[in-house]
Amino acid sequence: MVKKLLSILKTIGCNLGYKEVILLMYDMQMNVVFVHLGASIPQYLLLNIKRSLLLFPNNHIYLITDQVKFYFNSPNFTLVTYLPGKDWKTLDALLAHDKTFRNNFWVNSTARFFALAYFAKKFPSPFLHVESDVILSNDFPFSKLLDSKFDVMYPIVSDTNAIASCLYIKNSFVANLLASFSLAEARKNVYTTDMYILRNFASHRDICFTPLSTAPIAAYAKSNLVKDLSNAIEQSILNFGGTFDGFDLGRYLFGDDPRNNRGFSKLRDNDTRTYLNVRNLGLVSTNVRDFPSIVDHDTGQLIPVYSLHIHSKNRKLFETSKQRKIIHKAVKNYKRKIVITFNFRIFLMSCFYAFRRRARKYSSEIRASWVARILD
Numbered sequence: 365m366v367k368k369l370l371s372i373l374k375t376i377g378c379n380l381g382y383k384e385v386i387l388l389m390y391d392m393q394m395n396v397v398f399v400h401l402g403a404s405i406p407q408y409l410l411l412n413i414k415r416s417l418l419l420f421p422n423n424h425i426y427l428i429t430d431q432v433k434f435y436f437n438s439p440n441f442t443l444v445t446y447l448p449g450k451d452w453k454t455l456d457a458l459l460a461h462d463k464t465f466r467n468n469f470w471v472n473s474t475a476r477f478f479a480l481a482y483f484a485k486k487f488p489s490p491f492l493h494v495e496s497d498v499i500l501s502n503d504f505p506f507s508k509l510l511d512s513k514f515d516v517m518y519p520i521v522s523d524t525n526a527i528a529s530c531l532y533i534k535n536s537f538v539a540n541l542l543a544s545f546s547l548a549e550a551r552k553n554v555y556t557t558d559m560y561i562l563r564n565f566a567s568h569r570d571i572c573f574t575p576l577s578t579a580p581i582a583a584y585a586k587s588n589l590v591k592d593l594s595n596a597i598e599q600s601i602l603n604f605g606g607t608f609d610g611f612d613l614g615r616y617l618f619g620d621d622p623r624n625n626r627g628f629s630k631l632r633d634n635d636t637r638t639y640l641n642v643r644n645l646g647l648v649s650t651n652v653r654d655f656p657s658i659v660d661h662d663t664g665q666l667i668p669v670y671s672l673h674i675h676s677k678n679r680k681l682f683e684t685s686k687q688r689k690i691i692h693k694a695v696k697n698y699k700r701k702i703v704i705t706f707n708f709r710i711f712l713m714s715c716f717y718a719f720r721r722r723a724r725k726y727s728s729e730i731r732a733s734w735v736a737r738i739l740d
Contacts, residue, residue, distance in 0.1 A: 394506045395491035396420065399428045399479050401446070402472035408674070409496040411682035416494075417441060418684060419502045426487075428479045444486070446479045451547060458547075460554040474558045476528070477539075477546045484539035493531040497674045498609070499682060500530075501655040504670050508604045513572065516542070518562060519610030520575040520593065521638045526562035527610045529673050530576060538571055576608040577601045582661060583644040606668035607658065611635070614673035616642040617656075617694040621675045622707045629676055631703040642698070649695040654688045656695045
């Protein structure tokens with residue numbers, strides 16, 4: 365196939381080498397995969413898919429979901445239906461997290477790995493899973509990811525947590541291994557999460573793993589990182605030419621999820637539970653890129669940030685026409701003091717959902733009490 369393509373390119377005067385053709389083919393075949401399970405599709409995810417289709421015409425965009433079908437009018441978009449199977453139901457029975465929290469959020473976030481294993485079997489080629497609230501830069505290094513020797517890559521954010529903000533999986537074997545590993549971890553710890561699972565999976569003996577660096581090593585708050593991890597983080601920047609937001613940067617710049625605090629959100633709040641100290645970053649914005657860059661303190665060179673994790677779910681940040689101004693302003697102000705914002709709409713929604721949960725719980729308790737009295 366490659367030789368045939370080389371021959372065709374030569375006849376039209378395009379003299380690319382073997383490696384360049386391989387990378388060109390990879391770019392055309394690089395699948396970008398979103399997963400959303402257990403709840404209706406949020407507006408910010410729809411905007412993110414639309415944005416991805418616009419920015420990455422050479423990449424096919426997929427959405428794996430158990431929700432009612434909807435379609436984008438694009439040949440580069442495919443919806444993949446994934447319904448609860450045996451593994452998902454087993455996971456639900458094993459985990460002891462509050463099932464009423466955001467439509468069984470903790471189970472669904474781990475069940476993504478079963479959905480990805482299903483996808484990898486159906487579409488057997490390398491793919492990048494992107495979390496629904498993560499946006500990618502228009503210069504995202506798909507070719508470099510595909511050209512690497514590693515089976516799986518994602519950011520490690522602390523001693524106990526890694527994150528699937530950008531999760532590269534090479535093939536079906538790795539995806540299946542992650543799915544089975546998730547069930548094994550759930551059997552060992554009924555309060556495990558997708559982030560705990562990924563942190564442990566990084567040490568699996570049957571995979572070739574490397575972390576996607578979230579920043580130059582000098583910005584990490586912990587100076588006692590394991591040497592192998594520290595070296596891998598530094599090498600990641602050399603390999604891919606930039607960094608990938610795991611948990612910290614988007615949360616720091618644009619605030620945390622206001623649903624977690626009844627409508628309140630903190631801007632420029634550095635999370636001390638993770639490795640990265642965002643205030644130590646030399647963040648800058650330029651006219652060349654919409655996304656931030658990091659100044660390397662040793663060389664003075666700019667290191668591009670390739671992804672941003674938008675915990676706040678601010679819809680404007682998922683629209684290419686609006687995000688540039690917001691990002692540049694946030695970068696300009698990133699050294700300022702912590703600011704607390706308030707979203708009245710989220711506050712009202714949080715109150716409503718809290719009331720509904722309590723009403724259901726109270727109703728269940730009353731029914732149980734009546735049943736007990738009848739049986740007595």
